[in-house]
Amino acid sequence: MKKKYKYFIKRVKFRIRMIFLRDIKNILDYGKIAPLYAERIYVDPTELLAIDLDTHKKIGWGPKYSGKVIESWPLSKSDYIPLTEVEKINYCIKHWVDGTSWEDTGEYSFYKKKSNNMNSIIKRHKELDRIFEEIKKDGKLKTRKELSFLAYREEFGIRINIGPEGELIFADGGTHRIAIALILGFKQVPAQIGCIDRRALTLLPRLRKKVEYIENESLFYF
Numbered sequence: 001m002k003k004k005y006k007y008f009i010k011r012v013k014f015r016i017r018m019i020f021l022r023d024i025k026n027i028l029d030y031g032k033i034a035p036l037y038a039e040r041i042y043v044d045p046t047e048l049l050a051i052d053l054d055t056h057k058k059i060g061w062g063p064k065y066s067g068k069v070i071e072s073w074p075l076s077k078s079d080y081i082p083l084t085e086v087e088k089i090n091y092c093i094k095h096w097v098d099g100t101s102w103e104d105t106g107e108y109s110f111y112k113k114k115s116n117n118m119n120s121i122i123k124r125h126k127e128l129d130r131i132f133e134e135i136k137k138d139g140k141l142k143t144r145k146e147l148s149f150l151a152y153r154e155e156f157g158i159r160i161n162i163g164p165e166g167e168l169i170f171a172d173g174g175t176h177r178i179a180i181a182l183i184l185g186f187k188q189v190p191a192q193i194g195c196i197d198r199r200a201l202t203l204l205p206r207l208r209k210k211v212e213y214i215e216n217e218s219l220f221y222f
Contacts, residue, residue, distance in 0.1 A: 037067040040154035041207040045182040049080040092179035154192040161194035
């Protein structure tokens, strides 16, 4: 309980710091259109691009960069890859679409690089299967606030960077969730804004709007 309390206080302090360092600065610089830390946007998973792990590590845009405006975009179109080429998303497609076991997809081996606790890995993936069925039943991905009343904006949600031409680039965080949305054919999902190129700021009003009804249409047949 003491650990959870300390963690909660730490997060609150961090959010307050981001309000002053990111939100207020952006508002002063860009006015009403300014992006905010952990702000919620809505994206179509089929429109998302990605970058490989090496490129991601090179630019170093982690969660703390949410809402940061980039003046000189460091990526070119040749750096982007299809979302389905992201390793973990490919594992998800093999498992939930093709029916391959988690172990045979290569997912277990991926996680064993971080932890040798197989019981924990197996338990985690049983929970993912439960979440998949729950989301399939709901017909949507819930916002962070719908998942927990303690959530702050869309913090810890699927993070999306926005390039100079409006490219929507999956960053990291929520890889399994975005894979589920892609597989189930969701045309709109809540996401956390990542970095955004200054030239793309005019696109924010559209991305902030939730369309109340969109018919889902899966690209996969299973």
